[in-house]
Amino acid sequence: xxxxxxxxDPISPYGYLASTRIDDVAQRHGRSVEWRPLLLxxxxxxxxxxKPVPQTPLKGPYSKKDKHRLARLFxxxxxxxxxxxxSSLNALRAFVxxxxxxxxxxxxxxxxxxxxxxxxGQDISSAADVLEEAARLAIDVDALAPMMNSPAAxxxxxxxxxxxxxxxxxxxxxxxxxxxxxxxVDRLWMLEHWLxxxxxxxxx
Amino acid sequence: xxxxxxxxDPISPYGYLASTRIDDVAQRHGRSVEWRPLLLxxxxxxxxxxKPVPQTPLKGPYSKKDKHRLARLFxxxxxxxxxxxxSSLNALRAFVxxxxxxxxxxxxxxxxxxxxxxxxGQDISSAADVLEEAARLAIDVDALAPMMNSPAAxxxxxxxxxxxxxxxxxxxxxxxxxxxxxxxVDRLWMLEHWLxxxxxxxxx
Numbered sequence: 001x002x003x004x005x006x007x008x009d010p011i012s013p014y015g016y017l018a019s020t021r022i023d024d025v026a027q028r029h030g031r032s033v034e035w036r037p038l039l040l041x042x043x044x045x046x047x048x049x050x051k052p053v054p055q056t057p058l059k060g061p062y063s064k065k066d067k068h069r070l071a072r073l074f075x076x077x078x079x080x081x082x083x084x085x086x087s088s089l090n091a092l093r094a095f096v097x098x099x100x101x102x103x104x105x106x107x108x109x110x111x112x113x114x115x116x117x118x119x120x121g122q123d124i125s126s127a128a129d130v131l132e133e134a135a136r137l138a139i140d141v142d143a144l145a146p147m148m149n150s151p152a153a154x155x156x157x158x159x160x161x162x163x164x165x166x167x168x169x170x171x172x173x174x175x176x177x178x179x180x181x182x183x184x185v186d187r188l189w190m191l192e193h194w195l196x197x198x199x200x201x202x203x204x
Numbered sequence: 205x206x207x208x209x210x211x212x213d214p215i216s217p218y219g220y221l222a223s224t225r226i227d228d229v230a231q232r233h234g235r236s237v238e239w240r241p242l243l244l245x246x247x248x249x250x251x252x253x254x255k256p257v258p259q260t261p262l263k264g265p266y267s268k269k270d271k272h273r274l275a276r277l278f279x280x281x282x283x284x285x286x287x288x289x290x291s292s293l294n295a296l297r298a299f300v301x302x303x304x305x306x307x308x309x310x311x312x313x314x315x316x317x318x319x320x321x322x323x324x325g326q327d328i329s330s331a332a333d334v335l336e337e338a339a340r341l342a343i344d345v346d347a348l349a350p351m352m353n354s355p356a357a358x359x360x361x362x363x364x365x366x367x368x369x370x371x372x373x374x375x376x377x378x379x380x381x382x383x384x385x386x387x388x389v390d391r392l393w394m395l396e397h398w399l400x401x402x403x404x405x406x407x408x
Contacts, residue, residue, distance in 0.1 A: 048261050050254055057252050058374035062387060069384075072404040073397070170262035180273075183266060186390040193277070200276040 003032040004191070005176035007169050008110060009040045011088040013067040013078065014185040016118035018173035019111050020076045021188060029195035031177070035107045037092040039161050043170045070185065081121040089157075090130045090148065096156040097147045098139060105139055112137055207236040208395070209380035211373050212314060213244045215292040217271040217282065218389040220322035222377035223315050224280045225392060233399035235381070239311045241296040243365050247374045274389060285325040293361075294334045294352065300360040301351045302343060309343055316341055 006022050008015040026033045044050050054060045071078035091113045099106040116133050117124045124130060127148065131141045147153055168181055175182045175191045178198070182190050193203070210226050212219040230237045248254050258264045275282035295317045303310040320337050321328045328334060331352065335345045351357055371380065375387045379395045382402070386394050397407070 043262065048263060050260070056254070058247065058369065058372055059252060062372055062374065062385065066387075069394075069404045073394070073406055075406045165262070168262055168266055170266065181266065183270075184388075184390060186388060186394070189393055190273075190277070190390070200273045202277055202279045 001031055002178050003034045004195075005034050005036050005174075007036050007038045007164060007172055007174040007176070008114065009038045009088050009172045010091050010110075010114045010117055010124055011040055011086055012172040013063075013118050014070075015172040016078070016114040017067070017070050017074055017076065018185045018188065019114045020074060022173075022175075023107075025188065025192060025195070029192075031195060033107065035095075035110045036164060037095050037157060037160055038164050038169060038172055038174070039088065039092065039157075040172055041087075041089075042161050043165060047165055048170060077119040079119065079121040081117060081123070083117075083123045083125065085125065086117075086123075087125040090127050091124050093153045093157050094130045094134060094144060094148045096160065097144055097153050098134070100156075101143060101147070102139060105137060108137055109134060109139060205235055206382050207238045208399075209238050209240050209378075211240050211242045211368060211376055211378040211380070212318065213242045213292050213376045214295050214314075214318045214321055214328055215244055215290055216376040217267075217322050218274075219376040220282070220318040221271070221274050221278055221280065222389045222392065223318045224278060226377075226379075227311075229392065229396060229399070233396075235399060237311065239299075239314045240368060241299050241361060241364055242368050242373060242376055242378070243292065243296065243361075244376055245291075245293075246365050247369060251369055252374060281323040283323065283325040285321060285327070287321075287327045287329065289329065290321075290327075291329040294331050295328050297357045297361050298334045298338060298348060298352045300364065301348055301357050302338070304360075305347060305351070306343060309341060312341055313338060313343060 004022070004026050008019060010016070022033055040052070044052060053063050068078060095106060095110055098109050113124055113130065113133050116122045122129070127145070131145055134144055135141045167176065169176065171183045173185055175187070177191070177194060180194055208226070208230050212223060214220070226237055244256070248256060257267050272282060299310060299314055302313050317328050317334065317337050320326050326333070331349070335349055338348055339345045372385055373380065377389055379386045379391070381395070381398060384398055
């Protein structure tokens with residue numbers, strides 16, 4: 001059966017929330033998960049020409065409150081952070097390198113870096129932040145440190161984000177399974193419906 | 205028990221989809237529904253500074269396909285329309301007038317005007333379109349016609365949209381109940397959770 005493409009960006013609290021659920025959802029339906037990086041700075045700002053959600057009037061304040069409700073419903077921790085210039089660029093460059101060198105650890109790292117920011121409120125922006133998190137996970141940070149700043153890493157990430165955009169992916173989390181693209185943590189119920197039934201017919 | 209504030213704009217297919225469900229959801233939980241008009245042209249474009257969804261890269265094409273999946277899941281008709289300059293201004297001015305003159309028919313009209321556009325693909329933009337729909341519902345169109353173009357009708361609608369924005373409402377559909385604001389047809393499950401439990405604790 002096809003894997004579930006799971007598009008994440010650690011910058012998104014909704015992506016973090018979905019990251020705590022996606023493995024369980026997939027496993028219950030006998031699917032694997034392919035973690036795929038997305039840069040919301042590219043899709044939302046450059047491709048779509050919108051503002052980041054936190055800086056969008058009305059939607060920013062809504063989201064600030066809403067993410068805590070969802071975390072309660074999900075039964076997972078979620079804290080505010082006071083990071084001033086949040087960036088996921090280093091984290092996602094590290095992710096694509098780990099995919100190459102220690103692929104089995106890539107999803108583990110992805111979940112850990114999301115949780116670092118949203119469950120513990122720690123910064124993920126600098127290379128030092130990213131390497132500190134990687135070091136907790138038996139990732140070879142001496143190899144990772146030079147690799148994540150290489151032109152090759154930058155190219156790999158850029159290519160993956162371009163590929164996502166070419167498939168129509170724009171938000172986080174997004175789920176792509178059997179050609180069906182679903183956007184939003186609030187669509188997990190639709191993902192479950194598709195995985196159970198393979199169509200959009202109403203439940204009997 | 206507090207009513208459910210249901211924010212709609214007939215211009216939104218997601219609002220139409222929610223309009224086919226909200227009464228049933230409310231009834232099952234012993235709540236009433238207050239239909240409240242919103243103008244997405246005001247909130248999305250003027251207040252939030254965003255583009256309308258159909259004109260937003262990636263999100264436009266996603267939504268064009270997505271609404272049909274949801275309609276299938278909901279078991280309701282949904283068709284594309286070829287209306288060039290779609291506007292809900294006349295429809296919502298009529299709505300606030302009907303609220304004054306025949307309040308019991310206001311939600312009936314709201315549902316009918318949403319269905320006119322999304323279930324049947326007919327235009328709702330002109331006063332003639334709106335009055336044609338109203339005439340099917342035993343609404344006094346001879347009284348409505350002059351009233352919906354009055355300064356009083358324009359002021360009433362403007363005030364209601366301003367009130368919504370002051371409460372933080374920005375999208376359609378939105379549900380406001382017991383101080384909890386939920387945005388999106390894909391949040392009906394959260395609305396049901398709140399109505400059943402009155403908190404955001406996970407299901408036992």
